[in-house]
Amino acid sequence: MLRRFGLLLVLYWVMAMGLAAAAPAQEPGTAAPKAPVRTEEEKIGEKAAAELEKSLKPIPNHPDLARLERIANEIAAHTERPEVHYSVKVVASKAINAVSLPGGRIYITEGALAAVESEDELAAILAHEIAHNALRHALQQQERANRADLGVMAGILAGILSNRGEVALMTAQIQQGALNHYGRKAEMEADQHALVYLSRTQYKPVALLTVLEGLASMEESRWRPDLLTTADTHPLARERAHAVEALLEKMGVDIAAQRRQVTERFKVEAKPLEIEGRTIAEVTLNGKRVFAPAQENNGGSPLSRAQAYADSLQRALRGGIQLVDLRMEDKGQEAVVLARGEMVIKVTAGDAAFHKRAARDLAEEAEKTIELALYAEKVSRPF
Numbered sequence: 591m592l593r594r595f596g597l598l599l600v601l602y603w604v605m606a607m608g609l610a611a612a613a614p615a616q617e618p619g620t621a622a623p624k625a626p627v628r629t630e631e632e633k634i635g636e637k638a639a640a641e642l643e644k645s646l647k648p649i650p651n652h653p654d655l656a657r658l659e660r661i662a663n664e665i666a667a668h669t670e671r672p673e674v675h676y677s678v679k680v681v682a683s684k685a686i687n688a689v690s691l692p693g694g695r696i697y698i699t700e701g702a703l704a705a706v707e708s709e710d711e712l713a714a715i716l717a718h719e720i721a722h723n724a725l726r727h728a729l730q731q732q733e734r735a736n737r738a739d740l741g742v743m744a745g746i747l748a749g750i751l752s753n754r755g756e757v758a759l760m761t762a763q764i765q766q767g768a769l770n771h772y773g774r775k776a777e778m779e780a781d782q783h784a785l786v787y788l789s790r791t792q793y794k795p796v797a798l799l800t801v802l803e804g805l806a807s808m809e810e811s812r813w814r815p816d817l818l819t820t821a822d823t824h825p826l827a828r829e830r831a832h833a834v835e836a837l838l839e840k841m842g843v844d845i846a847a848q849r850r851q852v853t854e855r856f857k858v859e860a861k862p863l864e865i866e867g868r869t870i871a872e873v874t875l876n877g878k879r880v881f882a883p884a885q886e887n888n889g890g891s892p893l894s895r896a897q898a899y900a901d902s903l904q905r906a907l908r909g910g911i912q913l914v915d916l917r918m919e920d921k922g923q924e925a926v927v928l929a930r931g932e933m934v935i936k937v938t939a940g941d942a943a944f945h946k947r948a949a950r951d952l953a954e955e956a957e958k959t960i961e962l963a964l965y966a967e968k969v970s971r972p973f
Contacts, residue, residue, distance in 0.1 A: 635693030642697070648679035654703060655680065661709070661793075662696060662716045668790040669724035669783070676720065690719035705804070710788075710797035710852040717784035718798065725783060727776045781834055789841065796838055796848035802831035846910030855967050858904045860896035870944070871896035873903065873935070875963050881956040885940030895936075902934040903960070913964050918950070918957045925953035927960070934960075 658678040666676055676694040686701040696719050706712045781798060788795040805827035838845055850856055856876060863872040863882055871892040872882040880903070883895040890898070906915075906929035915930045923939035935956045942949040 629693070632693035635691045635695050638691045639695055642691070646681050646683070646697075648697070649682050649700070652680040657709075658696075658698065658712075658716070661713050662720060664791055665713060665717050665720055665787050665793075666694075666724075668787050669720060671724045671726075674723060676716075678716070688715050688719060690722060692723070694723065696720075706801075707854045708797065708852045710794045711801050713788060713791070713793035714784065714795075714797040714801050717787045717793075718780050721780035721783040721787065722776065724787075725776075725779060727780070777830065778833060781830055782837060785834065785837055785841070794848045794852050795841065796843055796845050797852040799831055799834045799838060799845070800849060800853050802827045802834060806831055844910055846912065847908060850908050850910070856904075856907045856963060858900045858907070860893065860900040862893055873900045875903065875959060878959055878963075880959045881935050881937065881952065882945070883938075883941055884944035885938060887936070887938050887940070899935050902932065903929075906930065906932065906934055911964070913961055913968075916957055916960060916964075918953045920950045920953070923949060925949040927953050927957045929960075 655678065658680070659676065662676040662678055666672060666674055674694045676696060678696045678698060680703065681697055681699050683699040684701045685699050686705045688696065688698040688702055690696045696716065698715070702715065703712070706715070781802075784798055785795045788798065808827075835845065857874075859874045861872060861874070863870050865882070865884075869892075870882055870884040873880045873896050881896075881899065883892040883899070885892065887895055909930070911929045917928050919926050919928060923942070925937045926933050927935040935953065937949040937952045937956070939949065942952060945952060
């Protein structure tokens with residue numbers, strides 16, 4: 591799908607400091623309790639957020655806020671730092687980006703929310719951001735952070751989110767600061783840990799792969815922006831996707847099956863169809879007709895048959911069928927299309943008579959439509 595080519599995720603991190611002790615609890619009957627002591631990490635995150643929000647205003651009361659925080663904190667519970675609570679803000683920008691700040695702050699654009707094809711892909715983006723914090727990547731760069739100007743970094747992050755062209759002019763500045771030499775190893779490590787976090791939740795780890803495939807498509811297209819993604823600081827999405835795919839295979843994940851559960855590559859529908867003044871039905875795959883049942887069969891109407899075939903085809907696709915798994919069997923006056931030995935389409939003698947075509951021809955046509963959709967999926971992948 592075209593929108594997947596816009597899936598550009600700029601995942602950068604403002605540097606944090608160490609943690610400070612929490613304030614002691616107040617005894618009953620004493621003076622009003624003081625505000626809890628904030629850690630240095632939280633202080634830096636708060637200051638960075640204030641700077642960022644001078645340039646880019648979050649959308650108050652965005653309808654997805656509760657969902658985003660639910661997903662983020664469900665993932666956070668399975669990380670190396672389960673005590674960290676994450677807050678998420680949505681900013682008004684068509685750019686497809688997400689950034690994270692110290693102290694459990696994540697910003698995501700409206701463009702990213704519109705681009706993801708499932709809650710699993712949204713969880714994958716959040717898991718990657720959370721991994722940076724859980725792994726204390728910011729703390730590892732403390733010395734560089736001390737030399738970097740927080741306001742400049744926050745301004746650049748705001749530019750990334752809003753997709754402003756002038757941000758590119760700041761690249762040389764930022765690469766001399768805290769973010770330099772942070773990318774390649776940290777991004778790979780964050781990907782690896784994000785897969786583990788996702789595997790411990792209801793979300794499918796392969797969603798991180800589909801997100802990276804979208805990013806790779808962007809990087810290799812004419813729309814690629816050069817914003818802080820040099821080879822010296824961040825691995826290309828293609829490289830990251832290869833690594834993620836290898837890790838998924840080691841984890842025993844059925845990549846083909848999960849891929850189709852977290853994206854919208856295949857849309858199967860059953861609906862009524864008017865032909866020559868008569869209402870029959872059809873099964874479509876990505877808007878293209880697979881087969882049009884025209885007669886009742888074993889008490890099933892054309893529409894109920896179409897729905898049964900659509901359900902069977904959807905199960906087969908979500909089960910990860912490939913081109914080699916399809917075959918057609920001619921059964922005299924009837925013909926069937928099979929996927930891994932299971933029937934997905936049945937052409938009866940009555941259907942053949944209505945369409946004035948041989949049952950075999952109609953079944954072959956159905957098989958070819960499914961094959962073309964599977965082939966389109968294969969060639970659309972950047973790898």
